[in-house]
Amino acid sequence: MEIPYGVKERPDTGLNNAKLGIWLFLASEVMLFGGLFSAYIFLRTGVDDWPMGSKYLDVKMATLNTLFLITSSVTMVMSWASLKLNDFKKFKLYAGSTLLLACGFLVIKYFEYSSKFSYSYYPSTDNFLGIYFTMTGLHVIHVIGGIAVIAFLLFPGAKMWETDPERFTSRIEVTGLYWHFVDLVWIFLFPVLYLL
Amino acid sequence: MKPEEVKHHVKIYINVFVALLFLTVVTVGISYIDIGVGPGIALGLLVASVKGSLVACYFMHLIDEKKTILWTLFATVISFMILIFVPLSTMFSNAGY
Numbered sequence: 001m002e003i004p005y006g007v008k009e010r011p012d013t014g015l016n017n018a019k020l021g022i023w024l025f026l027a028s029e030v031m032l033f034g035g036l037f038s039a040y041i042f043l044r045t046g047v048d049d050w051p052m053g054s055k056y057l058d059v060k061m062a063t064l065n066t067l068f069l070i071t072s073s074v075t076m077v078m079s080w081a082s083l084k085l086n087d088f089k090k091f092k093l094y095a096g097s098t099l100l101l102a103c104g105f106l107v108i109k110y111f112e113y114s115s116k117f118s119y120s121y122y123p124s125t126d127n128f129l130g131i132y133f134t135m136t137g138l139h140v141i142h143v144i145g146g147i148a149v150i151a152f153l154l155f156p157g158a159k160m161w162e163t164d165p166e167r168f169t170s171r172i173e174v175t176g177l178y179w180h181f182v183d184l185v186w187i188f189l190f191p192v193l194y195l196l
Numbered sequence: 197m198k199p200e201e202v203k204h205h206v207k208i209y210i211n212v213f214v215a216l217l218f219l220t221v222v223t224v225g226i227s228y229i230d231i232g233v234g235p236g237i238a239l240g241l242l243v244a245s246v247k248g249s250l251v252a253c254y255f256m257h258l259i260d261e262k263k264t265i266l267w268t269l270f271a272t273v274i275s276f277m278i279l280i281f282v283p284l285s286t287m288f289s290n291a292g293y
Contacts (some may be wrong), residue, residue: 013264015265020265023268031272031275034275035279041287046287063224066220070216073255077209081205081206176255190244191240196227196233196237
């Protein structure tokens with residue numbers, strides 16, 4: 001049985017189910033990360049001396065990661081635009097670039113975490129590192145989730161383009177919304193943890 | 197969306213990308229300027245908010261999204277603000293304000 005309003009807009013909401021569903025999910029994600037930002041404010045304002053992020057963290061690596069995520073957001077939206085223009089080859093190029101940039105983000109994060117561990121900096125070391133590992137760790141899990149979905153849609157899931165192109169385009173749009181949210185969270189994590 | 201509209205959007209995406217790159221440089225630059233912790237945090241968060249708004253409005257198409265989604269997000273933002281201002285109000289009351 002086919003789920004109704006997967007692509008077509010519902011008359012009551014004016015949206016298709018996929019789009020409304022992802023936005024409701026993203027709203028819950030705002031509250032998830034919001035709770036952690038709230039905890040960060042509690043920890044930071046509760047002490048007189050809060051360490052500068054640059055004392056522990058590598059700002060250059062984080063800046064590079066910021067560039068990776070911002071670029072991946074553009075390639076993601078361009079992959080959707082390519083499908084709208086009926087250009088499947090360009091979709092593959094842009095979605096593949098998004099995947100590579102996301103993997104690049106994880107590689108840099110691996111080196112960052114390894115560097116911290118080599119100095120015996122663990123989440124249990126102090127409150128700053130505790131909240132740093134919690135927030136960036138949760139973000140990394142989201143990046144891994146995004147990679148899994150984009151990889152699926154780029155390889156086995158791409159067959160749908162031949163059978164139901166409209167639905168496939170909708171899937172890419174919804175995945176893009178999730179991916180932009182992951183980028184958006186990093187846009188705030190970067191200055192809050194590394195620079196301020 | 198018609199192909200002409202998509203092509204117009206692509207141009208906007210490129211412009212937003214350039215703006216995001218520029219604002220990333222500004223974000224890093226602010227951290228090197230000694231303007232005090234409070235103003236530094238305020239300025240850093242302001243730039244991050246502008247970057248976040250660009251991503252939400254143009255990449256996530258919120259600028260021309262349906263009212264159902266905008267109202268959902270409005271409720272989310274209000275809840276988020278409450279979540280953020282609870283610890284801040286505690287801080288102010290502890291400081292005797």
